[in-house]
Amino acid sequence: MKTLYLDIFSGISGDMFLGAMLDLGLDEQHLRTQLGLLPVGDYKLHVHRDVRSSVEGVKFDVILNNPGQTHSHSHDHHHAHSHSHGGLEDHGHDDEHSRNYAQILELIRASPYSNWVKERSMSMFHRIAVAEGKIHGQAPEEVHFHEVGAVDSIVDIIGASIALETLGCPQVLAAPVVEGTGFVHCAHGKFPVPTMATLSILGEAGVALTQCDLPYELVTPTGAALLAEFADSFGPMQGLVAEKVGYGLGGRDIPGRPNVLRAVLGETASADSGHDWETDTVTLIETNLDDCRPEVLGHLVDLVLERGALDVFHTPIQMKKNRPGVLLSVLCQPQDVDTFRAMMLCETTAFGVRSMHMDRCKLKRSIETIETDFGAIQIKKGFWQGRTLHVAPEYESCRAAARKFNVPVRVVYEAAERAFPKADDEA
Numbered sequence: 001m002k003t004l005y006l007d008i009f010s011g012i013s014g015d016m017f018l019g020a021m022l023d024l025g026l027d028e029q030h031l032r033t034q035l036g037l038l039p040v041g042d043y044k045l046h047v048h049r050d051v052r053s054s055v056e057g058v059k060f061d062v063i064l065n066n067p068g069q070t071h072s073h074s075h076d077h078h079h080a081h082s083h084s085h086g087g088l089e090d091h092g093h094d095d096e097h098s099r100n101y102a103q104i105l106e107l108i109r110a111s112p113y114s115n116w117v118k119e120r121s122m123s124m125f126h127r128i129a130v131a132e133g134k135i136h137g138q139a140p141e142e143v144h145f146h147e148v149g150a151v152d153s154i155v156d157i158i159g160a161s162i163a164l165e166t167l168g169c170p171q172v173l174a175a176p177v178v179e180g181t182g183f184v185h186c187a188h189g190k191f192p193v194p195t196m197a198t199l200s201i202l203g204e205a206g207v208a209l210t211q212c213d214l215p216y217e218l219v220t221p222t223g224a225a226l227l228a229e230f231a232d233s234f235g236p237m238q239g240l241v242a243e244k245v246g247y248g249l250g251g252r253d254i255p256g257r258p259n260v261l262r263a264v265l266g267e268t269a270s271a272d273s274g275h276d277w278e279t280d281t282v283t284l285i286e287t288n289l290d291d292c293r294p295e296v297l298g299h300l301v302d303l304v305l306e307r308g309a310l311d312v313f314h315t316p317i318q319m320k321k322n323r324p325g326v327l328l329s330v331l332c333q334p335q336d337v338d339t340f341r342a343m344m345l346c347e348t349t350a351f352g353v354r355s356m357h358m359d360r361c362k363l364k365r366s367i368e369t370i371e372t373d374f375g376a377i378q379i380k381k382g383f384w385q386g387r388t389l390h391v392a393p394e395y396e397s398c399r400a401a402a403r404k405f406n407v408p409v410r411v412v413y414e415a416a417e418r419a420f421p422k423a424d425d426e427a
Helices: 014-024 028-035 101-109 115-136 147-166 196-204 221-230 294-306 334-347 395-405 409-419
Strands: 002-007 043-052 055-064 098-100 144-146 171-174 177-179 183-186 189-192 209-211 231-234 240-249 260-268 278-289 311-318 324-332 354-362 364-372 375-384 387-393
Touching: 014 028, 014 055, 014 147, 014 221, 014 240, 014 260, 028 043, 028 147, 043 147, 043 240, 055 147, 098 101, 101 115, 101 144, 101 147, 115 147, 115 196, 115 221, 115 334, 147 221, 196 209, 196 221, 221 231, 278 334, 294 311, 294 324, 294 334, 324 334, 334 354, 364 409, 375 395, 375 409, 387 395, 387 409, 395 409
Parallel strands: 002 171, 055 240, 171 231, 177 209
Antiparallel strands: 002 260, 043 055, 098 144, 183 189, 240 260, 278 324, 278 354, 311 324, 364 375, 375 387
């Protein structure tokens, strides 16, 4: 399957990610046009090719045009000791120079982007707002972002979502997260690396972090939010056939290490097991329910199957305080996960859902037509090592024939099974 691997040996920030996407082939004018649809302030993008430790790549910067507010990513997101990560507003700032979390969400909701871009962008901002809120004892909706930091963060986060959607929403994998040491200067004062927000964002997502001896900040809060939102796993590359490699540049040279984010785009190749089955990755979305009407569950089953879910089922379970409940499960393609998350939240009484990516192994199969006493019936064949292993009538085909001839559907099934060529005869 299409896979984007983020080799974060020198860390990650939002602008490094966008630089790497542009170096992979993301059309710069497309990105500029899409970002221009969002009225976030008077800024310009500076995109150019440069070199870090003899490695050539793309440098991406956001520069504010407002006099007195001129700002470039290179002051904030490139592993220097001076750092301002778009976090909480200093209490001395006027409200006109900041945006709160709720205002940013409303800005994104009102944007013309796809639901996928909106949902992923809002989710990343939520991760950052929750982290900052915990630091200051505030609810996420009370968190304010500096005007400068808000523009940076909005451009980085919306831009990252646009980039991934343009690439076809590939599976995202990443190397283990490595952070530096030292101190940064931020809105909270002088603070050790990793920053509080970065630690909180990665910790909430269950992402492990290891420090190295480089005296720089390598992972910014926006970079942490990108990893927490998109990366399915963290580890070395495995079975990845690289088609394109891009490099997003940081703002300074780091002695002994190229300050770049390497992004590898390609196909994940499964190891040859000697079997001729097919493999892919699917997503399982689940939620526990104890107050949902049975009619609602029945409606949802029909709805998600109509929208292209691979499967949907509900299982009786015992919940807290010995309450009987239902485990609702939806199986879908990874790129469709947000569609079905939204449906489960909106169509049921669920307050939350959980999801996991799963490797799937399946027989090679074909759909064929056989003649029976009730006309043509479709059958599904499953193959193992070159021979027919399973044969099964297709339900919809049998149901249509049963209605046409006004007979029980089991009678059509039996007629179709009698008409099968025996599997052993085809071996």
